[in-house]
Structure formats: C-alpha cells, structure tokens
Amino acid sequence: MPDTRRSLARMLAVALLAVASTAAADSGHPLPLWQINGHGNSVFLLGSVHLLRASDHPLPSAIDAAYQEAERLVMELDMDDIDPLTTQAVVAELSAITDGRSLSDLLGQRRYANVEKESRKLGISLDMFARSEPWYVAISIEQLMLMRAGLTQEHGVEAHFVGKAAADGKEIIGLETIRQQLGLLDGLSMPAQRNLLAQVLEESADLQSSMAALIRAWRHGDTGYLEQNMLAEMKRHRELYRTIVVDRNKDWVRQIGRYLGRKDDYLVIVGALHLIGDDGVPAMLAQRGHDVVQLQQQ
Template sequence: MLKRLLSIKPLLLAALIATTFAAGADADSPARPEAKATPPVPLLWKVSDQDNAVYLLGSFHLLRPSDYPLSGDVSAAFEDAEAVVFELSPAEMASSALPTQMMQAALRQDGKSLQDDLDAATWQKLQNYANQNNLPLANFATFEPWFVGLSISILEMTKQGLDPKLGLDTHFMEIAKKAGKPTDGLELAGDQIRMLDGMDAVEQRQFIAEALEQAEKGPAEMEALHRAWRNGDADLLWSKMAGDMKREYPRLYQRINVDRNDAWLPKIQQRLSQSDSDDTLVVVGALHLLGSDGVVEKLRGKGYKVERVCSVCESEIKR
C-alpha cells in the first residue's frame, strides 16, 4: 500500500480524509524533532535531443520541513526550465470541482457496506485499528475499499510527520507560480480517479489488508523508503517499491505504473521535439522513473541521451 501511494498524487485525498474523519482521528501524535540535514540527493535525470532537454525529477509526495532546502542540482534544473509539468496540472489540483468528483467516485453506489466486502479477519483488524486511532468507523462504511485503504496509509504517514502539503510536486507548483513559469499535467484528475476506482474487488480488498498490515508493522518501512529517497538510492527504491509491487501485484503494477508511463511518454517526447530551445522540468512520483518500465529507460530506449544529474553521486546510476 505504501509503495502504491507513492505513485499517485495524495494531496487531494489527504484533504478529503481530513474533512471526513476529522471528528474522530487522533491528531495529537508527538511532533518529530526536525534535525538539520544535508539536502536530499536528487533523483534527477536530464534527457536531451539535439537542441533541448527535459529534466525528470522523482518526487516523494509527502515530505517534512527537514527535507528542504533541495540540492543545488534541483534548483539549477528548475532555473534552466522554461516550463514545469506534473502528474496533474496545478490548475486542475486547485479546481473547486475536483473534491466533489473524487468523493462521488469514492462513495458506494451498490447498496452494500464496507463490511460486506471484507472477510471476518480483515473486518476485525479494521475495527481494532479504528478503535486504537479514535476513528469513527461508521464514517468509513459508505466508501469504496480503495478509498479506505489509502486513507489508512495517509493517516499513518502523517503520524510520522510526513505532510502532503510539503510534497516535492506541491513545492514546485508553488515556486513555479511565483516565478511565472507555465505549468501543465501529464494526465487528468479523472484519469487518476478512474485508475483507482477501476480496481476489481480482490485488488480493493488487498488495499485494505495491506494498509492494516503496514500499520501493524509500524513506521519502519516508510522510514526506509523516505531515507532511500533522501539518499537518491534508485536501486533500493526500485527493489522496495516497484520490484515488490511487480512481483506481488502484477495487474496493479501494470495499471498504476506501466500503463501511465506509456501514456505519458509521447507527451514528454513532444516537449523535446516541439522547441529548439525551451527546456522542461517534469516532476512525477519516483516510482515512475525507476526500472526497465520507468520513463527514464523508456526514453533511453528511444535513442535520447539520458544522464543522471547528481553532483554528489560517486557515479551515474543507470536504474
């Protein structure tokens, strides 16, 4: 579940969860001390043709204040880019209609309740989780399982001090607006919502079961993923995020990662071909840039020059 969450944009979902469950959720977890740290090592690649470039930056969608400032490499890529592209455009993310659209997709339309979708053991675990976290379980009952599973994951991440408002893509949406740089999205919010709502019953049950399992394990796995992102460790992120999902849930991996990467590819190529001078910064979830199914290798396979941009890395990482 945590791995899948890193491949979608959770800011809107987090806002809906806060609104829906604020009456019961325990928000009094102790704040994490913010130790001073060196800037994160960027997951940043430069893709070039004969006359211009696209920078590909791997995002962690929820971050902490201590994850800023960013490295000089990332700042330089932003300064060099004439435009910034995200999974969803900032204009659509700010749309007042979008929360309603997502809530309508998440609400059940089949007359059943959440308990009807779950086996007895999973339902008991969900009840235990709700009691331990002072969550009104009745508020979950009318939602699709995918929404409940993602809700649990985001609640667990926010307990660890990770904030969707501090995510890397949100950061760049804000500074692109201040800098007056044009922005765009690689897909529509409706596409992302249909991707989630289109999961079959088995996949949706797995969403909840895995989210509850991760909650029982505690913060260790998410801390490891966050640390790997900070360290720019593409190989570890591949094995722990994409690799695990590809082995354990191949249909879901295809829908969440591969299909979307393939749909984005021509749009990124157009950015390379449509101008002889303008460069673009593309900010997407790190999962989408990793491994043989990732955008980086797909563009390399089409003959573009691809290089890791990382002044503090000992050597270029090809994954």
C-alpha cells in the first residue's frame, strides 16, 4: 500500500514542479520515453524531471538519441523564450491575495498556527507569504526544500535540452504559457490549496529520501510503480487530478496529434506523471488509434 499521507505533494512535483534523478550505468530496461509513428514522421514523448543534480547526468543514451533524431522540441513551456520579468509579474499577480485578507485568514487561526509551527522547523518564516495564496506557499516551500537537497533547474531535463537546442539551432515549441500553467494552481478551490500546503509541509523534512524510490522508478520507466504509488492516490484528490493531469493531457493530445504526419520528427518533454495510466498521454494517443511504443535502454 502506498503511504497516502505522504504522496500528494510528491505527485504534484512529478506532474508540474520538480523531482530528482539518479544517474546509473545500467541497460536493458524500459525508459520514461515513448515513440509514436505517424505517416512519415515520429513523435517521441519523454517524461521529465525538472530539477536535477550534476551527478544525475548523463541521461540514458536512448533519450539523447531521441533528441538527435528530432528536428523540433516541444515542452510544457517555451523555455527558450521565457522573459524573467514577465514571469515574475505573472507570479506576483496570480499568487497575491487581492481581497484584503491574509494567508492567516484563508487558512484559519488553528490551521495557520500549525503551518507556522511546521514552517519554523524548516527554517522558513511565513511573514514573506502574508499576502500569498496557499498554493504559492506550497510550491515555494517544496522548491526550497528540493534546492536544499542539491537539485537545480540548471541540471534539469528541460534545461539540458534547452542548451542543446540552442547550440544546434533547433526550435522549441510551448504547449502552454506560464500564465496558463500557474493559473491551474491559482484556480484550485481553497480546500484543495489548504490540503496541498499541509501535505507539502508534512513531507518536507524527509523529501529527499522519500523521492529516491520514485526517481529510480522514473529512470527505469517503471510505470506500474508510479501508477500504484502516485497516480492511484492522486485520483482520490479529484479536483487536483482533473485540473493538473487529465484536462491538460487532453489538450496536449490534441496538439501532439497535429504533429503526426508532418515532415519533421518531434521530441515532446512533459512531466512524467502525464505519461502514465489510462489518462496518460500515451494511453490517450493509443485510444485514438496511434501506434505507441515505450522504448528501452539497450
């Protein structure tokens, strides 16, 4: 049985935010990488982890081979065209409480006191979040804890391929904008936001160790493990699952379907949680009649 008390924040990390990886010189196992053959071209789907350590490289060679074959890259966001100032403005706008209330008001006195106590254990002051919505507090704390564990965007999967694409002159296409992505979290109901914050704080103290098994499963393309330990529990949080996973997957499948049959090959890189289960992108594409194959590390 998965530890359902400790899985919500980890699920969000794989779906939208950040997880870590472990480099290994192993072979002969599945990868978080799928291939869909169109009429004259191929689309590769890579399940991503967004923050990594330098020691997590190199990535499996089959992943780099898919990059070499693809003329175009597709990511959740157009990572080579993101303006930091614009992003900062969008974050400030969407995360702010605008009706005069405070974080304490949104959480309630008892819940706020508990959040403040747990945050203090992590060396984090809630003062900086006094006018921020709970979803933003949750992802900020989680990202801070991952960074403390030595994980950075600079070593993440997207950054790795953004650098290669810039050097090789390959185009990067975004599936959504930063406003759309953060708007998903901003649009969560207040009960869902409170629950997310509580779960992040509960697991933050041992985030690094609790992620280890999940990361091994990611690197080895173990969709069964990920589905049992993450997806099954996420489905219990219906609003979060529908908003963060299902609705986005449906939109992405429509976009990916348009890439099939074109001249160029594509490498599509999205959070790993989007590629597993019956509601995953590979399954949705297969349901549409496409030939979808999970690739192996040779």
